[in-house]
Each structure stands twice: as structure tokens, then as C-alpha cells.
Amino acid sequence: MLFGRGSLDMLVVVAGGSGFLGSRVAAELAAQGHQVRALSRGLTARPGPPDARIHVVRADVRDPRTLVEPLTGAEVVVSTVQGFIGPGGVTPASVDRDGNRALVDVAREQGADVVLVSMTGAATDSPMELARMKAAAEQHLRSSGVPWTVVRGAAFAQAWIDLLEGTAGRNGRLTVFGRADNPIPWVDVREVAALVVRATVDPTLRGEVLELCGPESWSLRRLAGEIMIARGILGHPRRVPRPVLHTIVTTVGRVRPELGRQAAAALAMDVLPPADDTRTRERFPDLPATPVSTVLAELMAASSTAPV
Numbered sequence: 001m002l003f004g005r006g007s008l009d010m011l012v013v014v015a016g017g018s019g020f021l022g023s024r025v026a027a028e029l030a031a032q033g034h035q036v037r038a039l040s041r042g043l044t045a046r047p048g049p050p051d052a053r054i055h056v057v058r059a060d061v062r063d064p065r066t067l068v069e070p071l072t073g074a075e076v077v078v079s080t081v082q083g084f085i086g087p088g089g090v091t092p093a094s095v096d097r098d099g100n101r102a103l104v105d106v107a108r109e110q111g112a113d114v115v116l117v118s119m120t121g122a123a124t125d126s127p128m129e130l131a132r133m134k135a136a137a138e139q140h141l142r143s144s145g146v147p148w149t150v151v152r153g154a155a156f157a158q159a160w161i162d163l164l165e166g167t168a169g170r171n172g173r174l175t176v177f178g179r180a181d182n183p184i185p186w187v188d189v190r191e192v193a194a195l196v197v198r199a200t201v202d203p204t205l206r207g208e209v210l211e212l213c214g215p216e217s218w219s220l221r222r223l224a225g226e227i228m229i230a231r232g233i234l235g236h237p238r239r240v241p242r243p244v245l246h247t248i249v250t251t252v253g254r255v256r257p258e259l260g261r262q263a264a265a266a267l268a269m270d271v272l273p274p275a276d277d278t279r280t281r282e283r284f285p286d287l288p289a290t291p292v293s294t295v296l297a298e299l300m301a302a303s304s305t306a307p308v
């Protein structure tokens, strides 16, 4: 190998490179001069022109045979996949647990390092299925013999603002689920991307779990309320009460698993324990820490100047 890990011109494979976080990670790595392969199933049209610096390769992490060629020659494999929601019948078990395990196994055959994006609260006994599946992937990675780094992000501010805006009814009021009063340390996705890029290019970060939160914790209800204020919408967010969510889980959720998963996740979000990123912040004092209020103001300013 001409260039050692951590040097310029590494070949990095970003699984989930078409996603909200992964596309930012892929773009930054390419901007730094690395060769980037972004894995995608190609199921959804992505906005904007394709990035000529990034080589998009078809692969489905649920089918390990599709991973071998795309991972050939990779020095680092970054996983930003998720199967909680999205097209193609994905599930946390098939993507976040088994798909990540497959990525780790193929990366091991290729002699590549792995950077796994997980979530704050990942634990085998979490009330949230996604957090349990992430924990299973982390365990597999740690015991695989592959040099690894785990980045555990809190909920991404930009993704959730977008998601909440999608719940607006005809009168503009947004919808929240459950009590929605648990404080959540929303993190700016750009900061998560910056940390994932550092974890990718810096081999001294192997063997580390890096948690990242934002500096301002708002409940889901508060976030929805602040979006409504920013949009000039009167009233409070609508709320789907917990008993209704329980009913969804045990009835319609059985035939529409994605709906059941979302209802179950909303119930779990009411009781998730707080996350703590003190160690990561001490370690990377130059990493920006943008409050969710600033992210919201930026998004509102951008949408008010966007062409219609």
C-alpha cells in the first residue's frame, strides 16, 4: 500500500452515502482528497446534481454478496445506514444489526477499518428496538478483530425539524407523539459529519466510542412549538396520546410494521435516559456546538429566501 491509513488519497467506502448524514460525510472526505465510494440501493431519486468526485456503487447491506466488490481495496468502511424507516422493506434488525454485521465481516476480509455510526442510548436492554440493534452491531464490531471506531450521535436537529414539518395539518399545527416532554440534546448533523470524518481519517481514534450531542436540550414538544412560532402558526402542537400509540403498536402496527415501529419508538423516546458527550467535547474542543435554536433559525431563514 502506497499510502498508510490517515494519509491523503485513502479509498473510503461510505455505506449509506446517499443519506442525510452519509452524503455529507462522503462529500467532505472527497473534498479532502480521498477516493470515495458511496453505497446505495438506488431506490430513491436524490435532490441536486450528482457529485462527480464520489463513485456511487449499488449494494444492499442485507445481501453480503453485493458488498464484496464495492468494498474491495477499501482502507476504511464507514457505515451510516439505517433501517428504521425508508423504502425497500428495511428493518432495524435487517439493516442496523445484520447489515452492519455483514459490512464488518466483508471489511475484515478486505483488511479495512470500520467506522460505525450508532446512536446515543445504544444498549442491549434499551426500550427502543433501533437502539438494541445498534448495540448488537457495536458488539459484533468490537469482537470482530477489525480496527474500529463508533460514533454515537444524538437526534439530528435538521432531520427532525424536517420530519416535524411533515406532520403539519391543514391549519399548520405540527403533531408530536406521546408525552414528548423528555429533553433531547438535538445535534447539528454537520457536527456529526465532521466527527465521523475525523474518525475516518485519524487512525489514533480506533477502539473509541465517541458520543456527540448538541448543547441545547429541548423536548420534542418544545421543538414543534418553536417551529410553529417561527412559521407564525398559532396554537400548540397536536399530540397523539400514549394510549393511542400503544393501540397502534398492537393493532395496525402488526400489519404495517413501519408504523408500529414509529409508535413504539415514540413511546420509548418518552423514557430514554439522558446522553453525555462530555468526553468527546473535551477531546475535540474545536468541534462546533451549535444549539438547536440556531439550526432552526438558519433553516427558517433559508426557506424564506428559497425560490418558489
Ligand SMILES: NC(=O)c1ccc[n+]([C@@H]2O[C@H](COP(=O)([O-])OP(=O)(O)OC[C@H]3O[C@@H](n4cnc5c(N)ncnc54)[C@H](OP(=O)(O)O)[C@@H]3O)[C@@H](O)[C@H]2O)c1
Binding pocket: 015, 016, 017, 018, 019, 020, 021, 022, 039, 040, 041, 042, 043, 044, 059, 060, 061, 062, 079, 080, 081, 082, 083, 086, 090, 095, 099, 117, 118, 119, 120, 152, 153, 154, 155, 156, 157, 159, 160
Ligand atoms: N437521523 C437521526 O436523528 C439520527 C440520530 C442518531 C443516529 N443516526 C444514525 O445516523 C446514520 C445516518 O442517519 P440518516 O438520518 O442520515 O439516515 P438516512 O438519511 O435515512 O439514510 C439512510 C441511508 O441508509 C441506506 N440504506 C438503508 N437501507 C439500506 C440497505 N439495505 N442497503 C444499503 N444501504 C441502505 C440508504 O441508502 P439507499 O436508500 O440509497 O439505498 C441511505 O443512504 C444512521 O446510522 C442512523 O441510525 C441518525
